[in-house]
Amino acid sequence: MYNTYLQSENLMKLTLLLWVSIVGFAKVDLSEQSQLKNKFTPFGAIKAGNDKGIPVWNDLADNLIDEKSLFIITDENHQQYEGKLTAGQIALFQRYESFQMPVYPSHRTAVAPQWVYDNTFDNAIDTELNKDQSGFENAKGGIPFAIPQSALEVYFNHIARWRGQQVESMFSDAVVEKNGQYTLITNKALVRFDSYVLNHKSKNFISLIGKTLAPATRSGSGVLVLEPLDQLNKKRSAWLWDKGRRRVIRAPNVSYDNVVSTSGGLRTVDDTDMISGSPDRFDWKMLQKREVYIPYNNDKLADKKLKYRDILTKNHINPQYARYELHRVWVIEATLKPKWRHLYSKRTFYIDEDTWQVVIADQYNKKGDLWRVSMSYPKFFKEMPGVFSVINVFHDLVSKRYHVMGLENEVKTDAKYNGEIAKDGLFTPSGFKRFMR
Numbered sequence: 001m002y003n004t005y006l007q008s009e010n011l012m013k014l015t016l017l018l019w020v021s022i023v024g025f026a027k028v029d030l031s032e033q034s035q036l037k038n039k040f041t042p043f044g045a046i047k048a049g050n051d052k053g054i055p056v057w058n059d060l061a062d063n064l065i066d067e068k069s070l071f072i073i074t075d076e077n078h079q080q081y082e083g084k085l086t087a088g089q090i091a092l093f094q095r096y097e098s099f100q101m102p103v104y105p106s107h108r109t110a111v112a113p114q115w116v117y118d119n120t121f122d123n124a125i126d127t128e129l130n131k132d133q134s135g136f137e138n139a140k141g142g143i144p145f146a147i148p149q150s151a152l153e154v155y156f157n158h159i160a161r162w163r164g165q166q167v168e169s170m171f172s173d174a175v176v177e178k179n180g181q182y183t184l185i186t187n188k189a190l191v192r193f194d195s196y197v198l199n200h201k202s203k204n205f206i207s208l209i210g211k212t213l214a215p216a217t218r219s220g221s222g223v224l225v226l227e228p229l230d231q232l233n234k235k236r237s238a239w240l241w242d243k244g245r246r247r248v249i250r251a252p253n254v255s256y257d258n259v260v261s262t263s264g265g266l267r268t269v270d271d272t273d274m275i276s277g278s279p280d281r282f283d284w285k286m287l288q289k290r291e292v293y294i295p296y297n298n299d300k301l302a303d304k305k306l307k308y309r310d311i312l313t314k315n316h317i318n319p320q321y322a323r324y325e326l327h328r329v330w331v332i333e334a335t336l337k338p339k340w341r342h343l344y345s346k347r348t349f350y351i352d353e354d355t356w357q358v359v360i361a362d363q364y365n366k367k368g369d370l371w372r373v374s375m376s377y378p379k380f381f382k383e384m385p386g387v388f389s390v391i392n393v394f395h396d397l398v399s400k401r402y403h404v405m406g407l408e409n410e411v412k413t414d415a416k417y418n419g420e421i422a423k424d425g426l427f428t429p430s431g432f433k434r435f436m437r
Contacts, residue, residue, distance in 0.1 A: 028147045033124045036146055042117035044146030045353040046328060053326045057108040065299040069102040084293050086350055088362035088373030095397055100319035103293055106326050109380040110354035110387045112162045116142050134278055135230030141196040143356060151284035151332040157356040164384040166192045169415035172407040175264035178400045180314035185262050186214040192422050205229040207427040209435055224432040231278040239429055241436045248429045257343040266403035267394050268343060274358035274376055275349055281342060282334035289330055292350060294359045295377040296325040301390045302379055306409045315400055317393055328353045355387045372396055383417040
C-alpha cells in the first residue's frame with residue numbers, strides 16, 4: 001500500500017516536472033514565495049542538509065585550503081561513483097588515465113547581501129519570462145526565479161546570478177595542446193553587472209571593457225561590449241581597438257557558435273561563462289534534480305604560491321589542486337531545433353542550487369556524440385561576498401586539448417569587487433578610446 005502510494009506520488013511529480021518544462025509560464029503564489037524564508041534559502045535552494053554529506057546552508061568554513069580530501073575518484077574506481085558523476089566527468093575518466101577528482105567535505109558557502117535576498121524574494125512573484133522567452137521582465141537586482149517553473153527560468157537564473165556589482169581584474173587565459181605545451185594571453189578587464197547596480201538607469205545587462213597586455217603580438221588590443229539581457233530582440237554592441245590606427249572600430253556581431261579565436265577554437269561565443277547569449281535556437285527541458293560531485297570551494301586553485309605551470313598539465317588541469325564536493329544541482333537540457341544550425345546538437349547543464357551557477361556543461365556534436373566537457377571551478381570571495389569562478393576549463397575529448405579562462409596566480413594583485421562603480425561614460429567609444437591610451 002505504502003509503496004503504491006510512493007509510486008503514485010513519484011508519477012505525479014514526474015508529470016508536473018514534464019509539464020512545467022514544456023509550458024513554463026506559471027508564476028508562484030504567495031504561499032510558495034514564503035518558503036524562501038523557511039524551507040528554502042533566500043536563493044531558492046533546499047535549506048536542509050542530508051545524511052549523505054550535504055550540510056545545512058549556510059556552512060561558512062575557514063581554512064578550506066588545508067582541509068584533507070575524503071577520497072579520490074580515479075579511472076580505476078570511478079564506476080562505483082557513477083551515480084554522482086555527470087556523463088562528461090565519466091568521459092574524462094575514460095579518456096585520460098591521469099584524470100582524478102579529489103572529493104572533500106561539502107561546505108555551502110554561497111551568500112549574498114541582504115538587499116539581494118530582498119529583491120529575490122520580490123522577484124519570485126513579480127518576474128516572468130517575456131513573450132519570446134528570450135529574457136525576463138519586472139525583475140530587481142537578484143535571482144529572477146528562485147522557485148523555477150521551467151528549464152528556461154533555470155537558465156536565466158544562471159545568466160542573472162549574483163556576482164557582485166562590479167569586478168576589476170587581471171588574468172591569463174591558456175590554450176593547452178595535446179603534448180602539454182601551452183600559450184597564454186594576459187588581459188585586464190572591468191565588468192559592471194548593471195542589473196545589480198543600485199539606482200542605475202543603464203539599459204545594458206552587463207558592461208565590459210578590457211585590454212590585452214601579453215603576448216607582444218596581441219598587446220595593445222582591446223574590446224568594449226554592452227550586453228543586453230534579451231539578445232534575440234536586441235543585439236549586443238561591441239567595439240574593438242585598432243592599435244595600428246589607434247582608433248575605435250565597430251566589431252562584427254558575433255554570437256551563438258561563432259568560435260572565439262583566442263581559445264584556439266575550443267570555445268564558442270555562447271560557451272562563455274559556461275553558457276550565455278540567446279537561448280532561442282534550442283528546445284529546453286528540465287531533468288531530474290541530482291546530487292553530484294562538482295567543483296566547489298577551489299581555494300587551492302587561487303593560491304598565489306602556484307605558477308601556471310603547476311596547474312596546466314597535459315590533458316587536464318593538475319588534479320592535485322582541484323576540489324570537488326557533493327552538492328545538489330539542477331539539470332537542464334538544450335536540444336538544437338531542427339531549423340537551426342549549431343556546432344552542438346545537444347547540451348546538458350548542471351547548475352549549483354545555492355548559487356545558480358552552471359558548474360558543468362556536457363556538449364554533444366552533430367552526430368549526438370559527447371564532444372566537449374566544460375567545468376567551472378568556483379570559490380567563496382569574501383569581498384563580493386559570494387561564490388564565483390576561479391577558472392573555467394573547456395575540454396575537447398577528440399583533440400585532447402583544453403582551454404582555461406581566468407588564471408590569476410601569477411598576478412600580484414587580487415581581483416577587486418564592488419569598488420568605485422564605473423561611470424557610464426567609460427562604456428562608450430570615447431571612453432573606450434581613453435581607456436586604451
